[in-house]
Amino acid sequence: MHVRERAHMRHLILGVAALVALVGVWAWLDRGAGPSVPAEPRSATSVADAGASGQSHQLKAETKRQRGIFGLGSGRDVRISTAETVDGKACLIEEDGIGEAGSCMEGGLFALRKVEFLVSSQGGPERFTELHVAGVAAPAVRGVSVLKTDGESVRLAVNEDRAFVYESSPSDLAARVYPIALRLYGPNGKLVDEVSFPPAG
Amino acid sequence: MRRLGTVLVVAVVASAAFGVAARADTVYGYAGPGEWFSPGEGHGSVYDNLCGRWVDNNFAKPSNAWGLVTFINPSGGWSYTQQAYGNIFRDLPNHQWTKKLHCKNNSGSTYQGGCFGFRRQYSCT
Numbered sequence: 001m002h003v004r005e006r007a008h009m010r011h012l013i014l015g016v017a018a019l020v021a022l023v024g025v026w027a028w029l030d031r032g033a034g035p036s037v038p039a040e041p042r043s044a045t046s047v048a049d050a051g052a053s054g055q056s057h058q059l060k061a062e063t064k065r066q067r068g069i070f071g072l073g074s075g076r077d078v079r080i081s082t083a084e085t086v087d088g089k090a091c092l093i094e095e096d097g098i099g100e101a102g103s104c105m106e107g108g109l110f111a112l113r114k115v116e117f118l119v120s121s122q123g124g125p126e127r128f129t130e131l132h133v134a135g136v137a138a139p140a141v142r143g144v145s146v147l148k149t150d151g152e153s154v155r156l157a158v159n160e161d162r163a164f165v166y167e168s169s170p171s172d173l174a175a176r177v178y179p180i181a182l183r184l185y186g187p188n189g190k191l192v193d194e195v196s197f198p199p200a201g
Numbered sequence: 202m203r204r205l206g207t208v209l210v211v212a213v214v215a216s217a218a219f220g221v222a223a224r225a226d227t228v229y230g231y232a233g234p235g236e237w238f239s240p241g242e243g244h245g246s247v248y249d250n251l252c253g254r255w256v257d258n259n260f261a262k263p264s265n266a267w268g269l270v271t272f273i274n275p276s277g278g279w280s281y282t283q284q285a286y287g288n289i290f291r292d293l294p295n296h297q298w299t300k301k302l303h304c305k306n307n308s309g310s311t312y313q314g315g316c317f318g319f320r321r322q323y324s325c326t
Contacts, residue, residue, distance in 0.1 A: 103285035124279040
C-alpha cells in the first residue's frame with residue numbers, strides 16, 4: 001500500500017471508530033428498547049370514541065401559526081401558537097421551554113368564548129411554585145385584564161396578534177392569590193366579556 | 202482500500218440507524234371515554250416504571266368543559282399541570298422519573314370525558 005493511502009486509511013478507521021464510540025455512548029445513555037423495531041407513529045386506536053373523543057392531537061403542521069413569545073420570571077420564554085388538528089379542531093398551543101401543552105376545540109377557537117387560554121402551573125396541589133395564563137383573544141377584543149381572588153384586576157399587554165401572558169408573582173403564590181377570570185375589552189375600551197375559571201387546582 | 206473504507210463507513214452508519222429506531226409509544230386510557238366527571242372528580246393512572254414511562258397526558262372533553270391534567274410523583278406532588286377548556290394535552294420534556302397521570306374536573310359543572318396517556322416502552326432486562 002502506498003504511504004499516502006495508508007495514512008488515509010488510518011484516518012478513516014480512526015474517524016469511524018470515534019463515530020461508533022459516540023453512537024454507543026448515546027445509545028447507552030438513552031437506553032432504548034433492545035430489539036430493533038421501527039418507531040411507530042402515535043395512535044389512539046385503543047381509545048374508542050364516545051362523545052368526548054379520545055383522539056390524540058395530531059396537528060397539521062402547515063396550519064401552525066406563531067402568535068407571540070413572552071418572557072417568564074424564571075428566564076424561560078413562552079411561545080404561543082395556534083394550529084388545526086387533522087380532524088378539524090382548532091388548538092391553542094404553548095411551548096414554554098419545558099415541553100408543549102395545549103387545548104383544542106370543536107368548531108373554531110372562538111366559537112364559544114372571545115378568548116382561548118391555558119393555565120399552566122408547577123407544584124401543588126396545595127401550594128403552587130409557578131403559575132401563568134397564556135392565551136389569544138378574538139379579533140374584536142383589544143384589551144385583556146386578569147381578575148384575581150383578592151379582587152385586584154391587572155391589565156395585560158396584548159400584542160398585535162392579540163396574544164398575552166399573565167404570570168402570578170411569588171408573593172401571590174405564597175398567599176394563594178390566583179387568577180380567576182379574564183376580562184375582555186372592545187376597541188372603545190368597554191368590557192365586552194368576562195370569562196371565569198376556577199382557581200388553580 | 203478506498204472501497205473497503207467506503208464499505209466500513211456505510212456499515213457503521215447503517216448499524217447506528219438500526220440501533221436508534223427502537224422505541225414505540227402505546228396509548229392507554231385511564232378514564233372513559235364517556236366517563237361522567239362530577240365537580241371535583243378526578244381519575245388517575247397507575248404509576249409508571251423503568252420498563253415503560255408516561256410521556257404525556259390528555260383529557261378529552263367538550264369545548265365548554267373546564268378541567269386539568271397533571272403528573273403526580275410518589276410523594277403526591279403535582280408537576281406540569283395544565284388547565285383549559287376543550288381537549289387538553291401536555292407533553293413532558295423529560296419523562297425519566299416515576300409518576301402517574303391524573304385528570305380532574307375542577308369546575309362546578311358535570312360533563313363527560315376521557316383521559317389517556319402515551320407510554321414509552323424501554324428494555325429493562
